[in-house]
Amino acid sequence: MRQIDFTNGNIFKQLFFFSTPIMAANLLQVSYQFVDSLWVGNLLGADALGAVSIASTVILTVLSFILGINNAALTILSQQRESESTAGLKSYLNAFVVLLTGLSLLMGAAGYLYTEEMLKWLDTPTEMIPDAAVYLQINFIGILFLLGYNFISTVLRALGDSQTPLYFVLAAVLLNIVLDPVFISVFGLGINGAAWATVISQGLAFIMGVVYTLRRKAVPFSIPVLPKREEVLLILKLGIPAGLQMTVIYAGVTAIMTVVNSFGSDAAAGFGAAQRLDSLITLPAMALGTAVNSMAGQNIAGHHWNRVRQIALYGALYNFITMLVIAVIVFLLARFAITLFIREEEAVQFGTSYLKTIAFFYPFIGLNFILNGIVRASGAMYQVLVLNILSFWVLRYPLTYLCSAFWGEDGIALGMGIGFVISSAFSFGYYRFGKWRRIDLFASK
Numbered sequence: 001m002r003q004i005d006f007t008n009g010n011i012f013k014q015l016f017f018f019s020t021p022i023m024a025a026n027l028l029q030v031s032y033q034f035v036d037s038l039w040v041g042n043l044l045g046a047d048a049l050g051a052v053s054i055a056s057t058v059i060l061t062v063l064s065f066i067l068g069i070n071n072a073a074l075t076i077l078s079q080q081r082e083s084e085s086t087a088g089l090k091s092y093l094n095a096f097v098v099l100l101t102g103l104s105l106l107m108g109a110a111g112y113l114y115t116e117e118m119l120k121w122l123d124t125p126t127e128m129i130p131d132a133a134v135y136l137q138i139n140f141i142g143i144l145f146l147l148g149y150n151f152i153s154t155v156l157r158a159l160g161d162s163q164t165p166l167y168f169v170l171a172a173v174l175l176n177i178v179l180d181p182v183f184i185s186v187f188g189l190g191i192n193g194a195a196w197a198t199v200i201s202q203g204l205a206f207i208m209g210v211v212y213t214l215r216r217k218a219v220p221f222s223i224p225v226l227p228k229r230e231e232v233l234l235i236l237k238l239g240i241p242a243g244l245q246m247t248v249i250y251a252g253v254t255a256i257m258t259v260v261n262s263f264g265s266d267a268a269a270g271f272g273a274a275q276r277l278d279s280l281i282t283l284p285a286m287a288l289g290t291a292v293n294s295m296a297g298q299n300i301a302g303h304h305w306n307r308v309r310q311i312a313l314y315g316a317l318y319n320f321i322t323m324l325v326i327a328v329i330v331f332l333l334a335r336f337a338i339t340l341f342i343r344e345e346e347a348v349q350f351g352t353s354y355l356k357t358i359a360f361f362y363p364f365i366g367l368n369f370i371l372n373g374i375v376r377a378s379g380a381m382y383q384v385l386v387l388n389i390l391s392f393w394v395l396r397y398p399l400t401y402l403c404s405a406f407w408g409e410d411g412i413a414l415g416m417g418i419g420f421v422i423s424s425a426f427s428f429g430y431y432r433f434g435k436w437r438r439i440d441l442f443a444s445k
Helices: 011-044 046-080 087-113 115-121 126-141 143-158 163-186 191-215 229-261 265-281 283-301 305-339 345-377 381-407 410-433
Strands: none
Touching (some): 011 046, 011 163, 011 265, 011 283, 011 305, 046 087, 046 115, 046 229, 046 345, 046 381, 087 115, 115 126, 126 191, 143 163, 143 283, 163 191, 229 265, 229 410, 265 305, 283 305, 283 345, 305 345, 345 381
16 A cells, blocks of 8 residues: 655644544454454353453453554654655664564563462452453463554555555454454354454464565565664653553543442443443544644654644544544434443433543543654654643542542533643643754654
8 A cells, every 4th residue: 555745735624534444443453352242242141251351451452552563663764754864764763673572572472371369359250250360371471462563554554554454354343253253263262263263363464564564565674673773762761651551541530430430230230331431432533643643743753843733633623523423423423322232220310420520521531642643743742741631630539539529420421521631732832932943853863
């Protein structure tokens, strides 16, 4: 597929056509988990599904850190694309390949060896530990595939190609749909079969990515060698805070869940159903954040600051239009959407009320993704980490707690929504007045 040069051309058109495949790929990633749970729950029962759900919490945490590292790769490689020669891009690609390969082997070995300890730390029911442990261990065996195809997708997006990664994910999802029932029931492998189906599907996506990039010479990969010291330091300087950004987000969600749980099982069930829908609803905003990161990165490297401002403006407008339309749809179909997951009337009422309240705050969630994506493109990873800490731990969690104390369970969505608005104001403040424009990632070179 054609790689786009974002330093020229119609920005809104580029944003639309570049972000749409990312949205589709994100949706497929979510459907991947949904289909996996569907087969396990129907073929193996509730206990097996519970074991997979608990194991998935660990996998999601690992994946969140990987995605954070990929944000660092997106920033560095999108800026290197605009360098006068491919030498810098090729050198940093080599450094990422070496470091991420080592990281995947380390995480895979540690995860495999300490699986049961992690599950006990999560207070996993004793009867679920054997199934959850074997599911996790098999996934840790294949962690190189998970990290590998996500990295290749990130590299292609940094170079301006968001369509090709979509095909990798689509192939993995389709294969997983077929392999899950075959391995679970036909081969009689049970929960082990579900895990192997996942690993094999991710392996296919990884192999497709490697073959594509080598045959088409779409990416200047080379035989791995030890990276330069300054390259390793820059990757760690950006990668560690980028990885922690995602960890802060998931930890913040867990903290808010403690407030919800204080209102009983119905509130917890309704909130859980609403959160599943939230994960789908925020996909467009997340995709736009990834898109503006890559687009702004190329222009920051070329010092095209007027285009960077236009990318932020068009990204914000596109976000508000998209998320406002979604908000109206969610408001109108809230009850129907909640009943897709749960049937208990009190839980449905809470989930419906929550969605109808939070729906019109969605544009402010998206604005955070857009502005943080622009700032992140400059390499301001620690600054975005601070903004995320403010968003979750100084604003969203305390406001949710306070509003729920005054208005009961109705205050949960209100507190979170107010947190979205104020955190987007902080993000805009740093975007407008912060020193992120002065950052030069490669000044020492």
